Amino acid sequence: MNTNLVDVRNVTKDFHNGKITVNALRGLDLAIHEGDFLAIVGPSGSGKTTLLNLIGALDIATSGDVHLFGHDLTALSRRERAELRLTSLGFVFQAYNLIPVLTALENVKFVLELQGIDGGRHERAMSTLEDLSLGELANRRPNEMSGGQQQRVAVARAIVSRPRLVLADEPTANLDSENSEALLRMMRELRDRHGMTFVFSTHDPLVMAHATRVVTLLDGRVASDEVKNAGEEVGSAN
């Protein structure tokens, strides 16, 4: 559990809006380890989503280094970053973001197709849906499912290819507490069963309660980094 999947070193990220420059991240350092169930928390504007985007190779830092699985993301081309996202990352977004014209099963299969996996796509996607108790909803389109069901399909899509790292941006923001609890339990189970690493950007205390590690951002910097062990004990991250 000590291998660094992600190394963020002295990263800054600026956004320009006309003459105004917003410093979203200001010399941030963070290491994410394999098997982490990590919640990044902090007030709005603290840089949570920006950090998640940089880790997820969706954006590039203004300065500093972001290493993902040993790759320096700033050195990769747009296409190489897309390839890295496709093969090694899973994303769960706040607003589910399923493809509305595809069924649950097709949404999940689509990722496998993007990855060029030919054989057993259907079985693999179906098995993932069944693991998340979504087997009966396989042929429903997003608009025929509840928010909680859609978010579970989004999780199924994120994990179907067994990525090493799953990034989830406010995954429970649109869910009630019951659905949120179920979703988080399911993700914990996936992490325990498959050794996957989960990183959340969240405001939700429930996510923090489930997290094994909580990183608090404030004004674009890490304000605190707490590790919670199995018995909910809190310690300091390395």
Add this chain to the structure above:
Amino acid sequence: MMSVSTLRIAWRSLGRNFKRTLLVAGAIAVGQFAFLATSALMHGYGEQFFNAATGPMLGHAQVHAYDWREDRSIDLTLADIDGLLVDIRSDSNVAHASARIYAPAMAALTEDGFMGVVVGVDPETECHEAGLLPVDGMGELLGEHRVLVGAGFAKKHDIEPGMEIAIIGQDMDGSIASDLYTVEDVMWSAVEIIYALGIVMSLDDAQELLLMPDQAHEIVVHTSDRELIDETVVRLSHLPSLADLEVLSWKELAPFVITMATMVDLFAYIVLIVVFIAAAAGIANTMLMSTFERTHEFGMLLSLGCSPGRLSTMIAVEAAILGLVGVAIGTLSGIGFVAATSESGLNYAALGGSDSYEVAFKGMQFSLLIYPRIYAKDIVIAVAAILATSLMAVVWPIMRIVRLRPVEAMRS
């Protein structure tokens, strides 16, 4: 290679805004229908024009003495007409070859005379679909000293079958030629000179009246296939017996037909261009709206690792399907229109509120009953052009997609 999912997403995406899709597909369908219907009418009109021009009047080719066409002098004849016809008919491409005589003459039923044109024809060789005597049994009416008169000529001068008509003209020697004939029947002809002035008699009678033994003014040739006309004209012109004579194809005899055909094609292509502009505008607008509406979704797909190329393909396929659906509906409607009217014809005159069925132009009578014709070429051109237009119309939306950044797109 295009995946099933790409095709599936493209197809189903057309249903996201069904009304808009229906509207654009409908507009393309209407345009395609307009193009095919216009082309079919133009082809029908052009075919009728061609058949009228190259049918009984001009034939596919003609043989004359030099200067006869300009002077119309009675003594500019083709000699040894039987020998010439044997030589011409020996060409395997020649389906029909007929000799004709034209001579201006005075005609009289009573004491008052009026101008007409004596047309001498061979009843046996003119009795075919494109000949001057196209109705079965018409040739048999031209017995000795029996004539047929043009319908317009008959109407104008109150000529009726069974009447005696005196013909007075000038023979080859410049002497007065005259004789009395019986009007056997009144004939409709697409050839204006016959319709309005014609006194049609057998070639033998005309030769006897005008003192032109074994002579005629022109030989009209029809080939077995219109594609063979040019090569046949070249071959005939090299025949030793025709060496001193003028052998001309219908294109040289009636260049206005070529002009008309070009105009017909041009008109059809102008309609096609209008259709394409409308289709391009409709599709471009739809796809641009669609990409704007789905920017967030595209951002999500890019986040998942979907390449801009794949997204572009998705949009291009969507546009192509939209175009093809429209073009398919329009094509089926166009084919339906042609199928419904190609046998019965479409009466232009009736559409215009007129009772007349013919118009005269350049010496020919044209029926206003048009039989629309559709060619596979038109359908192929339209489908290919709509497809190309659909793809061109998505260049702009695709350029936008290619420039999308996942994070910015998802923020939208």
